[in-house]
Amino acid sequence: MNSPRPVLVVGASGYVGSRVARGLAADGVPVLAAARHELPERVTVQAGVIAVRAPEVSALPDAVRAACARAGSPLPGAVVASIGGWRKGAALLDLEPSRWSATLASHLTAHLDAARALAPLLEPGDPYVVLNGAASREAMAGSGAISVTGAGLAMLVQVLRLESTGPRFHELVIDHAVAGDDRNQDPAQTRSPAQVVRALGELLDDPGAPAVRHV
Ligand SMILES: NC(=O)c1ccc[n+]([C@@H]2O[C@H](COP(=O)([O-])OP(=O)(O)OC[C@H]3O[C@@H](n4cnc5c(N)ncnc54)[C@H](OP(=O)(O)O)[C@@H]3O)[C@@H](O)[C@H]2O)c1
Numbered sequence: 001m002n003s004p005r006p007v008l009v010v011g012a013s014g015y016v017g018s019r020v021a022r023g024l025a026a027d028g029v030p031v032l033a034a035a036r037h038e039l040p041e042r043v044t045v046q047a048g049v050i051a052v053r054a055p056e057v058s059a060l061p062d063a064v065r066a067a068c069a070r071a072g073s074p075l076p077g078a079v080v081a082s083i084g085g086w087r088k089g090a091a092l093l094d095l096e097p098s099r100w101s102a103t104l105a106s107h108l109t110a111h112l113d114a115a116r117a118l119a120p121l122l123e124p125g126d127p128y129v130v131l132n133g134a135a136s137r138e139a140m141a142g143s144g145a146i147s148v149t150g151a152g153l154a155m156l157v158q159v160l161r162l163e164s165t166g167p168r169f170h171e172l173v174i175d176h177a178v179a180g181d182d183r184n185q186d187p188a189q190t191r192s193p194a195q196v197v198r199a200l201g202e203l204l205d206d207p208g209a210p211a212v213r214h215v
Contacts, residue, residue: 005077006030006050007204008064008121010057010114015181016131016174016196017082018043023197025049032067032076034060057113061121078204079118079128079167083110084149086133087183092144100145107149111156119166127204128167130157134175154212161211170203172196173214191215 007024011017012033018040021033025048033043034052044051050071054063068075084107135143136150161169177184179192199215
């Protein structure tokens, strides 16, 4: 029997990405955990996880092919992009121009770069899921750049989906802080990593899943 194609998690060094990689693998889904830096041990000790290191997104396809060849794994059959994150800082008009540019790069352009690099690895109809957060739907004081890039990311996924002749693009919006991430101070509600992984699994498994899902 052929081994199943793994799910490629981009941003697997991050708070959510590391938990998604670990959670999918714990459910028996083979995972390629991709990051620019060293992956946390909680990811690499999990059976079923193959680590992929690439200093930038454009280098990921070659790094993925090499890691799959070394591990005797097929190429990925799905991508989960967990790139970006949330932080609170200065009001938009007080934000350093360099911080604005850095947020555009990490929270929006990096997603387009990832889709451009990784969509060709997938087969038509394979899922490509982009994670997004509550700031994409709700203006948040002190997180202006993240709200603006999050809103742009939602539209980016819609356009990619409309234009795609390859993978089916989806956006998974995590509407609340992910439990345990203490960068979120006193969140009104939280979502557990298990809830995120379950919602993700539904998008990955169902070719008829909606373009946008909230959890
Ligand atoms: N944490 C939460 O409570 C929460 C709640 C709701 C939604 N979310 C969503 O979950 C997703 C991930 O957030 P997070 O909290 O896990 O963020 P995080 O801990 O800050 O991790 C961000 C990840 O993005 C990667 N990254 C940043 N810039 C990149 C670039 N230019 N190219 C490639 N990778 C890049 C980082 O890689 P490096 O380590 O290499 O820098 C890191 O792996 C976001 O869409 C966020 O909106 C998070």
